[in-house]
Amino acid sequence: MEKKNNFEVLRALLERRDYHALQAILAEENEVDIAEFMEELTSEQATVVFRTLPKELAAEVFSNLSPENQEAILAAATDQELSAIVEELYVDDAVDMLEELPANVVKRVLKNARPETRKLINQFLNYPENSVGSIMTAEFMDLKKSMTVAEAIAHIRRTGEDSESIYTCYVTDHARRLEGVITVRELLIAKDEQKVEDLMETDVITAETTEDQEEAVSRMMKYDFISMPVVDKENRLVGIVTVDDGMDVMEEEATEDFEKMAAMAPSEKPYLKTSAFTLAKHRIVWLLVLMISGMITGGILGQYEAAFAAMPLLVTFIPMLTDTGGNAGSQSSTLIIRGMAVGEIQLKDFMKVFWKELRVSMMVGVVLSAVNFVRLIITYPGNEMIALTVALALFVTVLLAKTVGGVLPMAAKLFHADPAIMAAPLITTIVDAISLIVYFNIATALLPL
Amino acid sequence: MEKKNNFEVLRALLERRDYHALQAILAEENEVDIAEFMEELTSEQATVVFRTLPKELAAEVFSNLSPENQEAILAAATDQELSAIVEELYVDDAVDMLEELPANVVKRVLKNARPETRKLINQFLNYPENSVGSIMTAEFMDLKKSMTVAEAIAHIRRTGEDSESIYTCYVTDHARRLEGVITVRELLIAKDEQKVEDLMETDVITAETTEDQEEAVSRMMKYDFISMPVVDKENRLVGIVTVDDGMDVMEEEATEDFEKMAAMAPSEKPYLKTSAFTLAKHRIVWLLVLMISGMITGGILGQYEAAFAAMPLLVTFIPMLTDTGGNAGSQSSTLIIRGMAVGEIQLKDFMKVFWKELRVSMMVGVVLSAVNFVRLIITYPGNEMIALTVALALFVTVLLAKTVGGVLPMAAKLFHADPAIMAAPLITTIVDAISLIVYFNIATALLPL
Numbered sequence: 001m002e003k004k005n006n007f008e009v010l011r012a013l014l015e016r017r018d019y020h021a022l023q024a025i026l027a028e029e030n031e032v033d034i035a036e037f038m039e040e041l042t043s044e045q046a047t048v049v050f051r052t053l054p055k056e057l058a059a060e061v062f063s064n065l066s067p068e069n070q071e072a073i074l075a076a077a078t079d080q081e082l083s084a085i086v087e088e089l090y091v092d093d094a095v096d097m098l099e100e101l102p103a104n105v106v107k108r109v110l111k112n113a114r115p116e117t118r119k120l121i122n123q124f125l126n127y128p129e130n131s132v133g134s135i136m137t138a139e140f141m142d143l144k145k146s147m148t149v150a151e152a153i154a155h156i157r158r159t160g161e162d163s164e165s166i167y168t169c170y171v172t173d174h175a176r177r178l179e180g181v182i183t184v185r186e187l188l189i190a191k192d193e194q195k196v197e198d199l200m201e202t203d204v205i206t207a208e209t210t211e212d213q214e215e216a217v218s219r220m221m222k223y224d225f226i227s228m229p230v231v232d233k234e235n236r237l238v239g240i241v242t243v244d245d246g247m248d249v250m251e252e253e254a255t256e257d258f259e260k261m262a263a264m265a266p267s268e269k270p271y272l273k274t275s276a277f278t279l280a281k282h283r284i285v286w287l288l289v290l291m292i293s294g295m296i297t298g299g300i301l302g303q304y305e306a307a308f309a310a311m312p313l314l315v316t317f318i319p320m321l322t323d324t325g326g327n328a329g330s331q332s333s334t335l336i337i338r339g340m341a342v343g344e345i346q347l348k349d350f351m352k353v354f355w356k357e358l359r360v361s362m363m364v365g366v367v368l369s370a371v372n373f374v375r376l377i378i379t380y381p382g383n384e385m386i387a388l389t390v391a392l393a394l395f396v397t398v399l400l401a402k403t404v405g406g407v408l409p410m411a412a413k414l415f416h417a418d419p420a421i422m423a424a425p426l427i428t429t430i431v432d433a434i435s436l437i438v439y440f441n442i443a444t445a446l447l448p449l
Numbered sequence: 450m451e452k453k454n455n456f457e458v459l460r461a462l463l464e465r466r467d468y469h470a471l472q473a474i475l476a477e478e479n480e481v482d483i484a485e486f487m488e489e490l491t492s493e494q495a496t497v498v499f500r501t502l503p504k505e506l507a508a509e510v511f512s513n514l515s516p517e518n519q520e521a522i523l524a525a526a527t528d529q530e531l532s533a534i535v536e537e538l539y540v541d542d543a544v545d546m547l548e549e550l551p552a553n554v555v556k557r558v559l560k561n562a563r564p565e566t567r568k569l570i571n572q573f574l575n576y577p578e579n580s581v582g583s584i585m586t587a588e589f590m591d592l593k594k595s596m597t598v599a600e601a602i603a604h605i606r607r608t609g610e611d612s613e614s615i616y617t618c619y620v621t622d623h624a625r626r627l628e629g630v631i632t633v634r635e636l637l638i639a640k641d642e643q644k645v646e647d648l649m650e651t652d653v654i655t656a657e658t659t660e661d662q663e664e665a666v667s668r669m670m671k672y673d674f675i676s677m678p679v680v681d682k683e684n685r686l687v688g689i690v691t692v693d694d695g696m697d698v699m700e701e702e703a704t705e706d707f708e709k710m711a712a713m714a715p716s717e718k719p720y721l722k723t724s725a726f727t728l729a730k731h732r733i734v735w736l737l738v739l740m741i742s743g744m745i746t747g748g749i750l751g752q753y754e755a756a757f758a759a760m761p762l763l764v765t766f767i768p769m770l771t772d773t774g775g776n777a778g779s780q781s782s783t784l785i786i787r788g789m790a791v792g793e794i795q796l797k798d799f800m801k802v803f804w805k806e807l808r809v810s811m812m813v814g815v816v817l818s819a820v821n822f823v824r825l826i827i828t829y830p831g832n833e834m835i836a837l838t839v840a841l842a843l844f845v846t847v848l849l850a851k852t853v854g855g856v857l858p859m860a861a862k863l864f865h866a867d868p869a870i871m872a873a874p875l876i877t878t879i880v881d882a883i884s885l886i887v888y889f890n891i892a893t894a895l896l897p898l
Contacts, residue, residue, distance in 0.1 A: 030652070157637045160634055160638045167634070184633060188609050188633075221696050224481075226675055247670050247696060247699065261783075262780050271784050271793060272788075272793065277812065280808075283813055284817075291773045294768050294773060298768050301764060301765045302765040305765070315754075316747040316750045318750075318768075319885070320746065323877065324739065326877070327735070330873070330874070334710075334711035336720070338707045345720060353721075356725050360725045364733055368737065371740070372740070424873055425775075425779070432768055432772065
């Protein structure tokens with residue numbers, strides 16, 4: 001795996017225009033590595049490299065390229081080359097590609113596809129974003145239940161070349177309705193004369209085309225499947241979701257959650273490929289909303305102007321108080337949001353979560369308040385009442401922050417909103433306001449203001 | 450998939466002690482579903498259900514049970530049953546189980562395992578946590594390069610029953626050194642008389658036993674593998690990592706990042722199964738650290754006591770200013786930390802990130818400051834200089850927050866620290882301190898204090 005050295009060799013051959021040697025080396029390389037190499041070239045060079053690849057490898061490399069390079073290659077391709085590319089690609093990869101391309105290129109690609117391919121692609125393009133349909137693969141291995149094991153294996157050996165994933169075979173009837181599922185492993189360890197019908201699993205776990213991709217993938221994970229059948233409303237088998245696409249979905253969904261939980265609109269492209277303007281756009285809405293909430297907190301603070309005019313020292317504890325409240329709350333909300341995302345926490349656990357956060361916040365609150373109290377007694381000797389005020393306010397803040405942080409994401413889910421909305425930034429803002437009210441009320445009660 | 454109904458039926462049979470009917474239904478069920486059903490029973494009931502299962506299914510169900518139920522079943526098992534369970538389990542599942550059990554149970558289980566099994570388990574138990582060795586599977590399909598396709602397929606059919614994952618076959622020499630890799634799909638679509646040697650891929654992408662599991666899994670994902678060979682320092686094949694275990698690692702690592710980024714020590718068990726005391730322990734350290742930083746910020750604020758004693762209105766803008774700074778910074782740090790975790794951002798992109806965050810923060814800063822300025826002019830007519838102070842301070846805060854938030858996680862990585870440490874909570878604390886200094890310095894310059 002001394003890839004970097006290898007890239008140097010390839011680049012040297014390219015610059016020497018020794019396409020013959022280049023071709024020989026590339027034919028032995030992994031498609032992912034070739035795509036990575038091409039990403040470092042100019043789009044003219046990438047197009048040259050692409051043309052040296054054997055047809056099947058070319059399609060595999062193509063589906064691993066960035067949209068920019070795909071577009072460059074398509075733009076330089078003749079109609080015939082275009083047709084070869086789109087026919088060799090698996091339908092899901094073709095669709096992924098077309099979704100990123102400008103309309104005129106899409107039109108040209110579709111024009112050069114065979115009518116059946118075009119129909120299939122159009123169908124796939126119509127599935128809503130984030131639906132199972134939008135990530136499924138059209139090529140799968142189907143068997144008939146009347147086959148013997150020997151016949152089934154022979155069938156797989158004959159037709160396996162065209163399927164992305166052959167290890168789980170689907171048994172369908174004449175109307176393409178899904179009747180059962182059998183793995184290649186089960187076929188291989190069975191006896192030749194056994195019937196598929198007797199071996200197949202009939203209680204099949206499926207996904208529906210319009211179902212949310214995240215749900216389908218978490219079901220796939222639960223059952224450790226390497227592919228999952230996708231059916232339409234009439235239980236007709238229309239495609240499969242493969243585990244590698246499932247992993248991509250998982251990674252994307254986790255990234256989306258990270259973004260949402262840091263108060264951003266989720267982005268579709270990687271950070272480095274997103275323009276500064278788009279990034280700014282994704283961030284500004286929530287910043288504005290939270291800034292306005294911050295102003296409201298400021299308004300609350302304004303009510304106590306007399307208090308901190310009389311005792312300016314009180315103001316210096318505000319950052320510590322609001323920061324700790326925010327941190328305590330976001331710890332809780334993060335755990336609950338993530339727990340719900342991976343299915344470990346359900347709505348029915350509401351009371352358990354509430355009770356657990358209450359106990360945790362008591363323990364944490366007592367420790368933090370005690371540390372604070374001691375520190376204030378030492379720093380400001382003779383001001384016991386101020387120390388008590390701060391310690392008490394801190395305790396109540398932690399208690400509120402953690403219960404609010406634990407409970408609000410679940411409340412959001414209850415009202416069918418995305419729990420991630422109740423993440424750190426919003427929790428912090430809410431807790432800030434509450435903690436300041438608590439702080440100054442305790443202060444006015446305990447101190448001579 | 451009307452599982453809930455099915456559970457009712459099963460429960461009724463269990464209560465009627467109709468073990469015969471229970472056995473018949475369970476034999477047809479998926480192991481994951483049976484385990485889920487057992488989790489809802491008392492441990493006595495679960496043990497009864499477990500005993501009705503056929504041996505192989507029993508092992509599969511067992512590896513899907515919670516540690517609590519595993520322990521209960523093992524405690525109730527005779528030595529002979531114990532031996533049957535441990536021998537039927539795949540080694541990685543056996544190891545997962547043993548890691549969760551009390552020492553006396555582990556001892557009893559190991560005593561009842563065959564010597565070879567015991568040796569293997571002990572070897573696996575020695576791999577460090579989070580290493581590839583700790584998640585790998587010992588059962589894999591190995592072939593010899595001298596085999597023909599027909600011989601290889603016959604070999605797989607004869608021995609496939611004992612391997613968890615047969616779809617990628619590994620070609621080893623007499624010393625178990627890895628020579629090549631070939632998929633079952635490639636074997637099946639090849640001709641019977643072709644040689645494995647001529648078909649196999651020799652440039653094998655591997656993982657090492659001591660490598661970090663996260664790195665190995667992200668390589669697996671990059672190449673869309675359904676299993677990856679694990680070798681020792683002498684390139685001897687010792688196991689494989691399967692894609693389902695890879696997905697679990699991905700999910701765990703994402704969860705760990707969520708926890709770290711919300712200033713918590715990562716937990717090993719699901720939230721609902723973690724005690725309040727453990728949760729509190731995981732949260733308190735960072736809360737203390739951040740609270741003390743908050744005190745420092747308070748100290749900084751104390752230096753300007755004269756300023757806000759003279760003009761208490763200034764204090765009311767503090768929450769808005771620090772909240773917005775914190776949010777702006779954590780947006781940036783979250784994107785960068787996640788981008789590094791999934792490999793989209795590398796250290797060499799440092800200047801790109803810096804430049805991008807600078808431009809984004811300018812755009813965002815201008816909008817937020819403008820909104821604030823207009824709002825303050827309207828709310829406090831005649832106080833243009835105060836409005837200007839707040840708007841300017843906000844602009845500088847956003848600028849600093851975003852560049853600091855973008856750059857610090859990369860700096861952490863540069864010094865081989867975990868970038869997740871530079872997440873929202875710490876960034877917020879740092880930005881708070883800076884923004885307050887900026888605010889009061891601008892205030893003292895512009896206002897008659």
